[in-house]
Amino acid sequence: MPAIQINTGGLCHLEGNMIMEAVDAFDQAVGLENIDVIFIENVGNLVCPVDFDLGENLSIMILSVPEGDDKPIKYPGIFQHAGAQLLNKVDVAPAFDFDMDRYTKTLDDLNPQAPRFAVSARKGEGMDAWCDWLIGQIEQARA
Ligand SMILES: [Zn+2]
Numbered sequence: 001m002p003a004i005q006i007n008t009g010g011l012c013h014l015e016g017n018m019i020m021e022a023v024d025a026f027d028q029a030v031g032l033e034n035i036d037v038i039f040i041e042n043v044g045n046l047v048c049p050v051d052f053d054l055g056e057n058l059s060i061m062i063l064s065v066p067e068g069d070d071k072p073i074k075y076p077g078i079f080q081h082a083g084a085q086l087l088n089k090v091d092v093a094p095a096f097d098f099d100m101d102r103y104t105k106t107l108d109d110l111n112p113q114a115p116r117f118a119v120s121a122r123k124g125e126g127m128d129a130w131c132d133w134l135i136g137q138i139e140q141a142r143a
Contacts, residue, residue: 002030013048046075057141058083065089069099072106079110091120
């Protein structure tokens with residue numbers, strides 16, 4: 001799978017012109033007609049990315065269990081903005097005292113309509129449901 005690194009040059013977020021340059025680079029490298037999906041991994045800042053439209057079809061918030069169940073409370077904007085919520089590393093939740101009820105209740109308040117997926121990329125748990133949903137979104141966007 002081709003990948004292009006976007007250097008933010010010290011910025012704490014990506015901007016649309018950076019994505020435009022990356023899309024041009026994809027076009028030169030493999031031709032856009034040969035690409036079905038472009039995933040944009042934004043930087044780890046949980047505040048700024050909400051304020052910059054990158055032209056994406058869908059925004060997905062990925063939280064890892066070790067980051068803590070308090071992140072939706074501390075950074076509500078990005079959780080409200082997300083079209084889907086992915087919680088990764090659920091296999092290690094007991095070791096991190098991750099309070100699933102607190103996390104779920106906060107998301108119920110912030111963004112009840114966004115689909116949620118609890119996965120473990122390491123163990124494969126929950127990946128079938130996540131991938132099925134993502135494939136459905138891609139097919140819907142094509143139609
Ligand atoms: Zn920023």
